[in-house]
Amino acid sequence: MVKRSKKKLKKKSILYSRQVVVQLTVCVLTYQKFKCKWLLYKSTITINKTLYLYSSRYQNMNSNSSTAPDKDANFECFYTEVKEIEKRDSVLTPKQQIDRLLRPGSTYLNLNPFEVLQIDPDLPIDEIKKKYRRLSILVHPDKNQDDPDRAQQAFEAVNKAWKILENEVTRKKCMDVIEEAKGRTDIMLTEKRKKAKREGKDRIPEDDPDKYKHAIYVLTMKLFADMERKRRDLAERDQEERKRKREAEIEEEEMNKVQKEWQKNFEAWVDVVINGVNIS
Structure with missing residues (x-):
């Protein structure tokens, strides 16, 4: 009984030590990568939840299996899923x-x-x-x-x-x-x-x-x-229409100016012919 209890205690200590190492490693990497305290805090909470869920699952797996390769495979699976969570959360980074x-x-x-x-x-x-x-x-x-x-x-x-x-x-x-x-x-x-x-x-x-x-x-x-x-085609057509109208207005203004100038010259000529006014 004493030997069995020692073995169980040893298994638990190994499991918890691995959990702590993974948690600290991921937190440090997250901090170095994003340089952001709130993201570090968020990632730590997410990883803590994951560690809690998977630690119980990992213990159940260990209770049903006694071979070392199975333990390593289960731990690798757990660590891979932790990295997937980290990758998913990183989508929300500013960059x-x-x-x-x-x-x-x-x-x-x-x-x-x-x-x-x-x-x-x-x-x-x-x-x-x-x-x-x-x-x-x-x-x-x-x-x-x-x-x-x-x-x-x-x-x-x-x-x-x-x-x-x-x-x-x-x-x-x-x-x-x-x-x-x-x-x-x-x-x-x-x-x-x-x-x-x-x-x-x-x-x-x-x-x-x-x-x-x-x-x-x-x-x-x-x-x-x-x-x-x-929308762009409509805006371009509208702009062209406004441009055409403006050009027509400018042309009309020029015509009016020319007509006024001609009328002024004509009236001056009439004064010269009829009244004999000398234009100097």
Whole structure:
């Protein structure tokens, strides 16, 4: 009994020591990588929760298995999942958000305000505002002194998205685009399913929820891009029309000036001929 208790105590001490090493290592790496106290605190909480959950699972695994290779494999699995959590949380870092907002094609990708703020279109306006504030703080130039120019561009993109969504009229237009994309996608997939059925296929790739969502996303981006092109074309036509009108006004003013000058000269000539007035 004494030997068994010593073995159990030894196993627990090894487990806890590994947990402490992993926790300290991840915290130090997180601090060195992001140089941000709040992120360090957040990562520590996340890792502590994960350590608590997996320590119990790890102990249960050890109770059912006595071989050292199994223990190492379980610990490696646990450590890998911790790193995945760290990688997932790192998406919210300022640099990565700036890179996301300024990635190639962002001119058209950022036309969708829901995509800019990374929110669901059905989210209430209060929640949208909270998301906007968090994101605007992350990419604010004052918080990114190492790259203020790109941070300013990202900050402007976030502000523009919020201005669109806080206005009921423009937000409704965006929602109409989303609904149109869903409707068109459903029609397109219905035809695609019919074609697949004629070919003897039971499913299409878009039957997968993720691929269906991606199809809607692609069409949504296309519709926003088309809407922006139409807006630009309309603005260009309006500008050309105003320019044409202004040129016509200038031409008319010149004609009036010439006519007045001619009338003045004509009246002077009449005075010379009729009244004999000498013009010096």
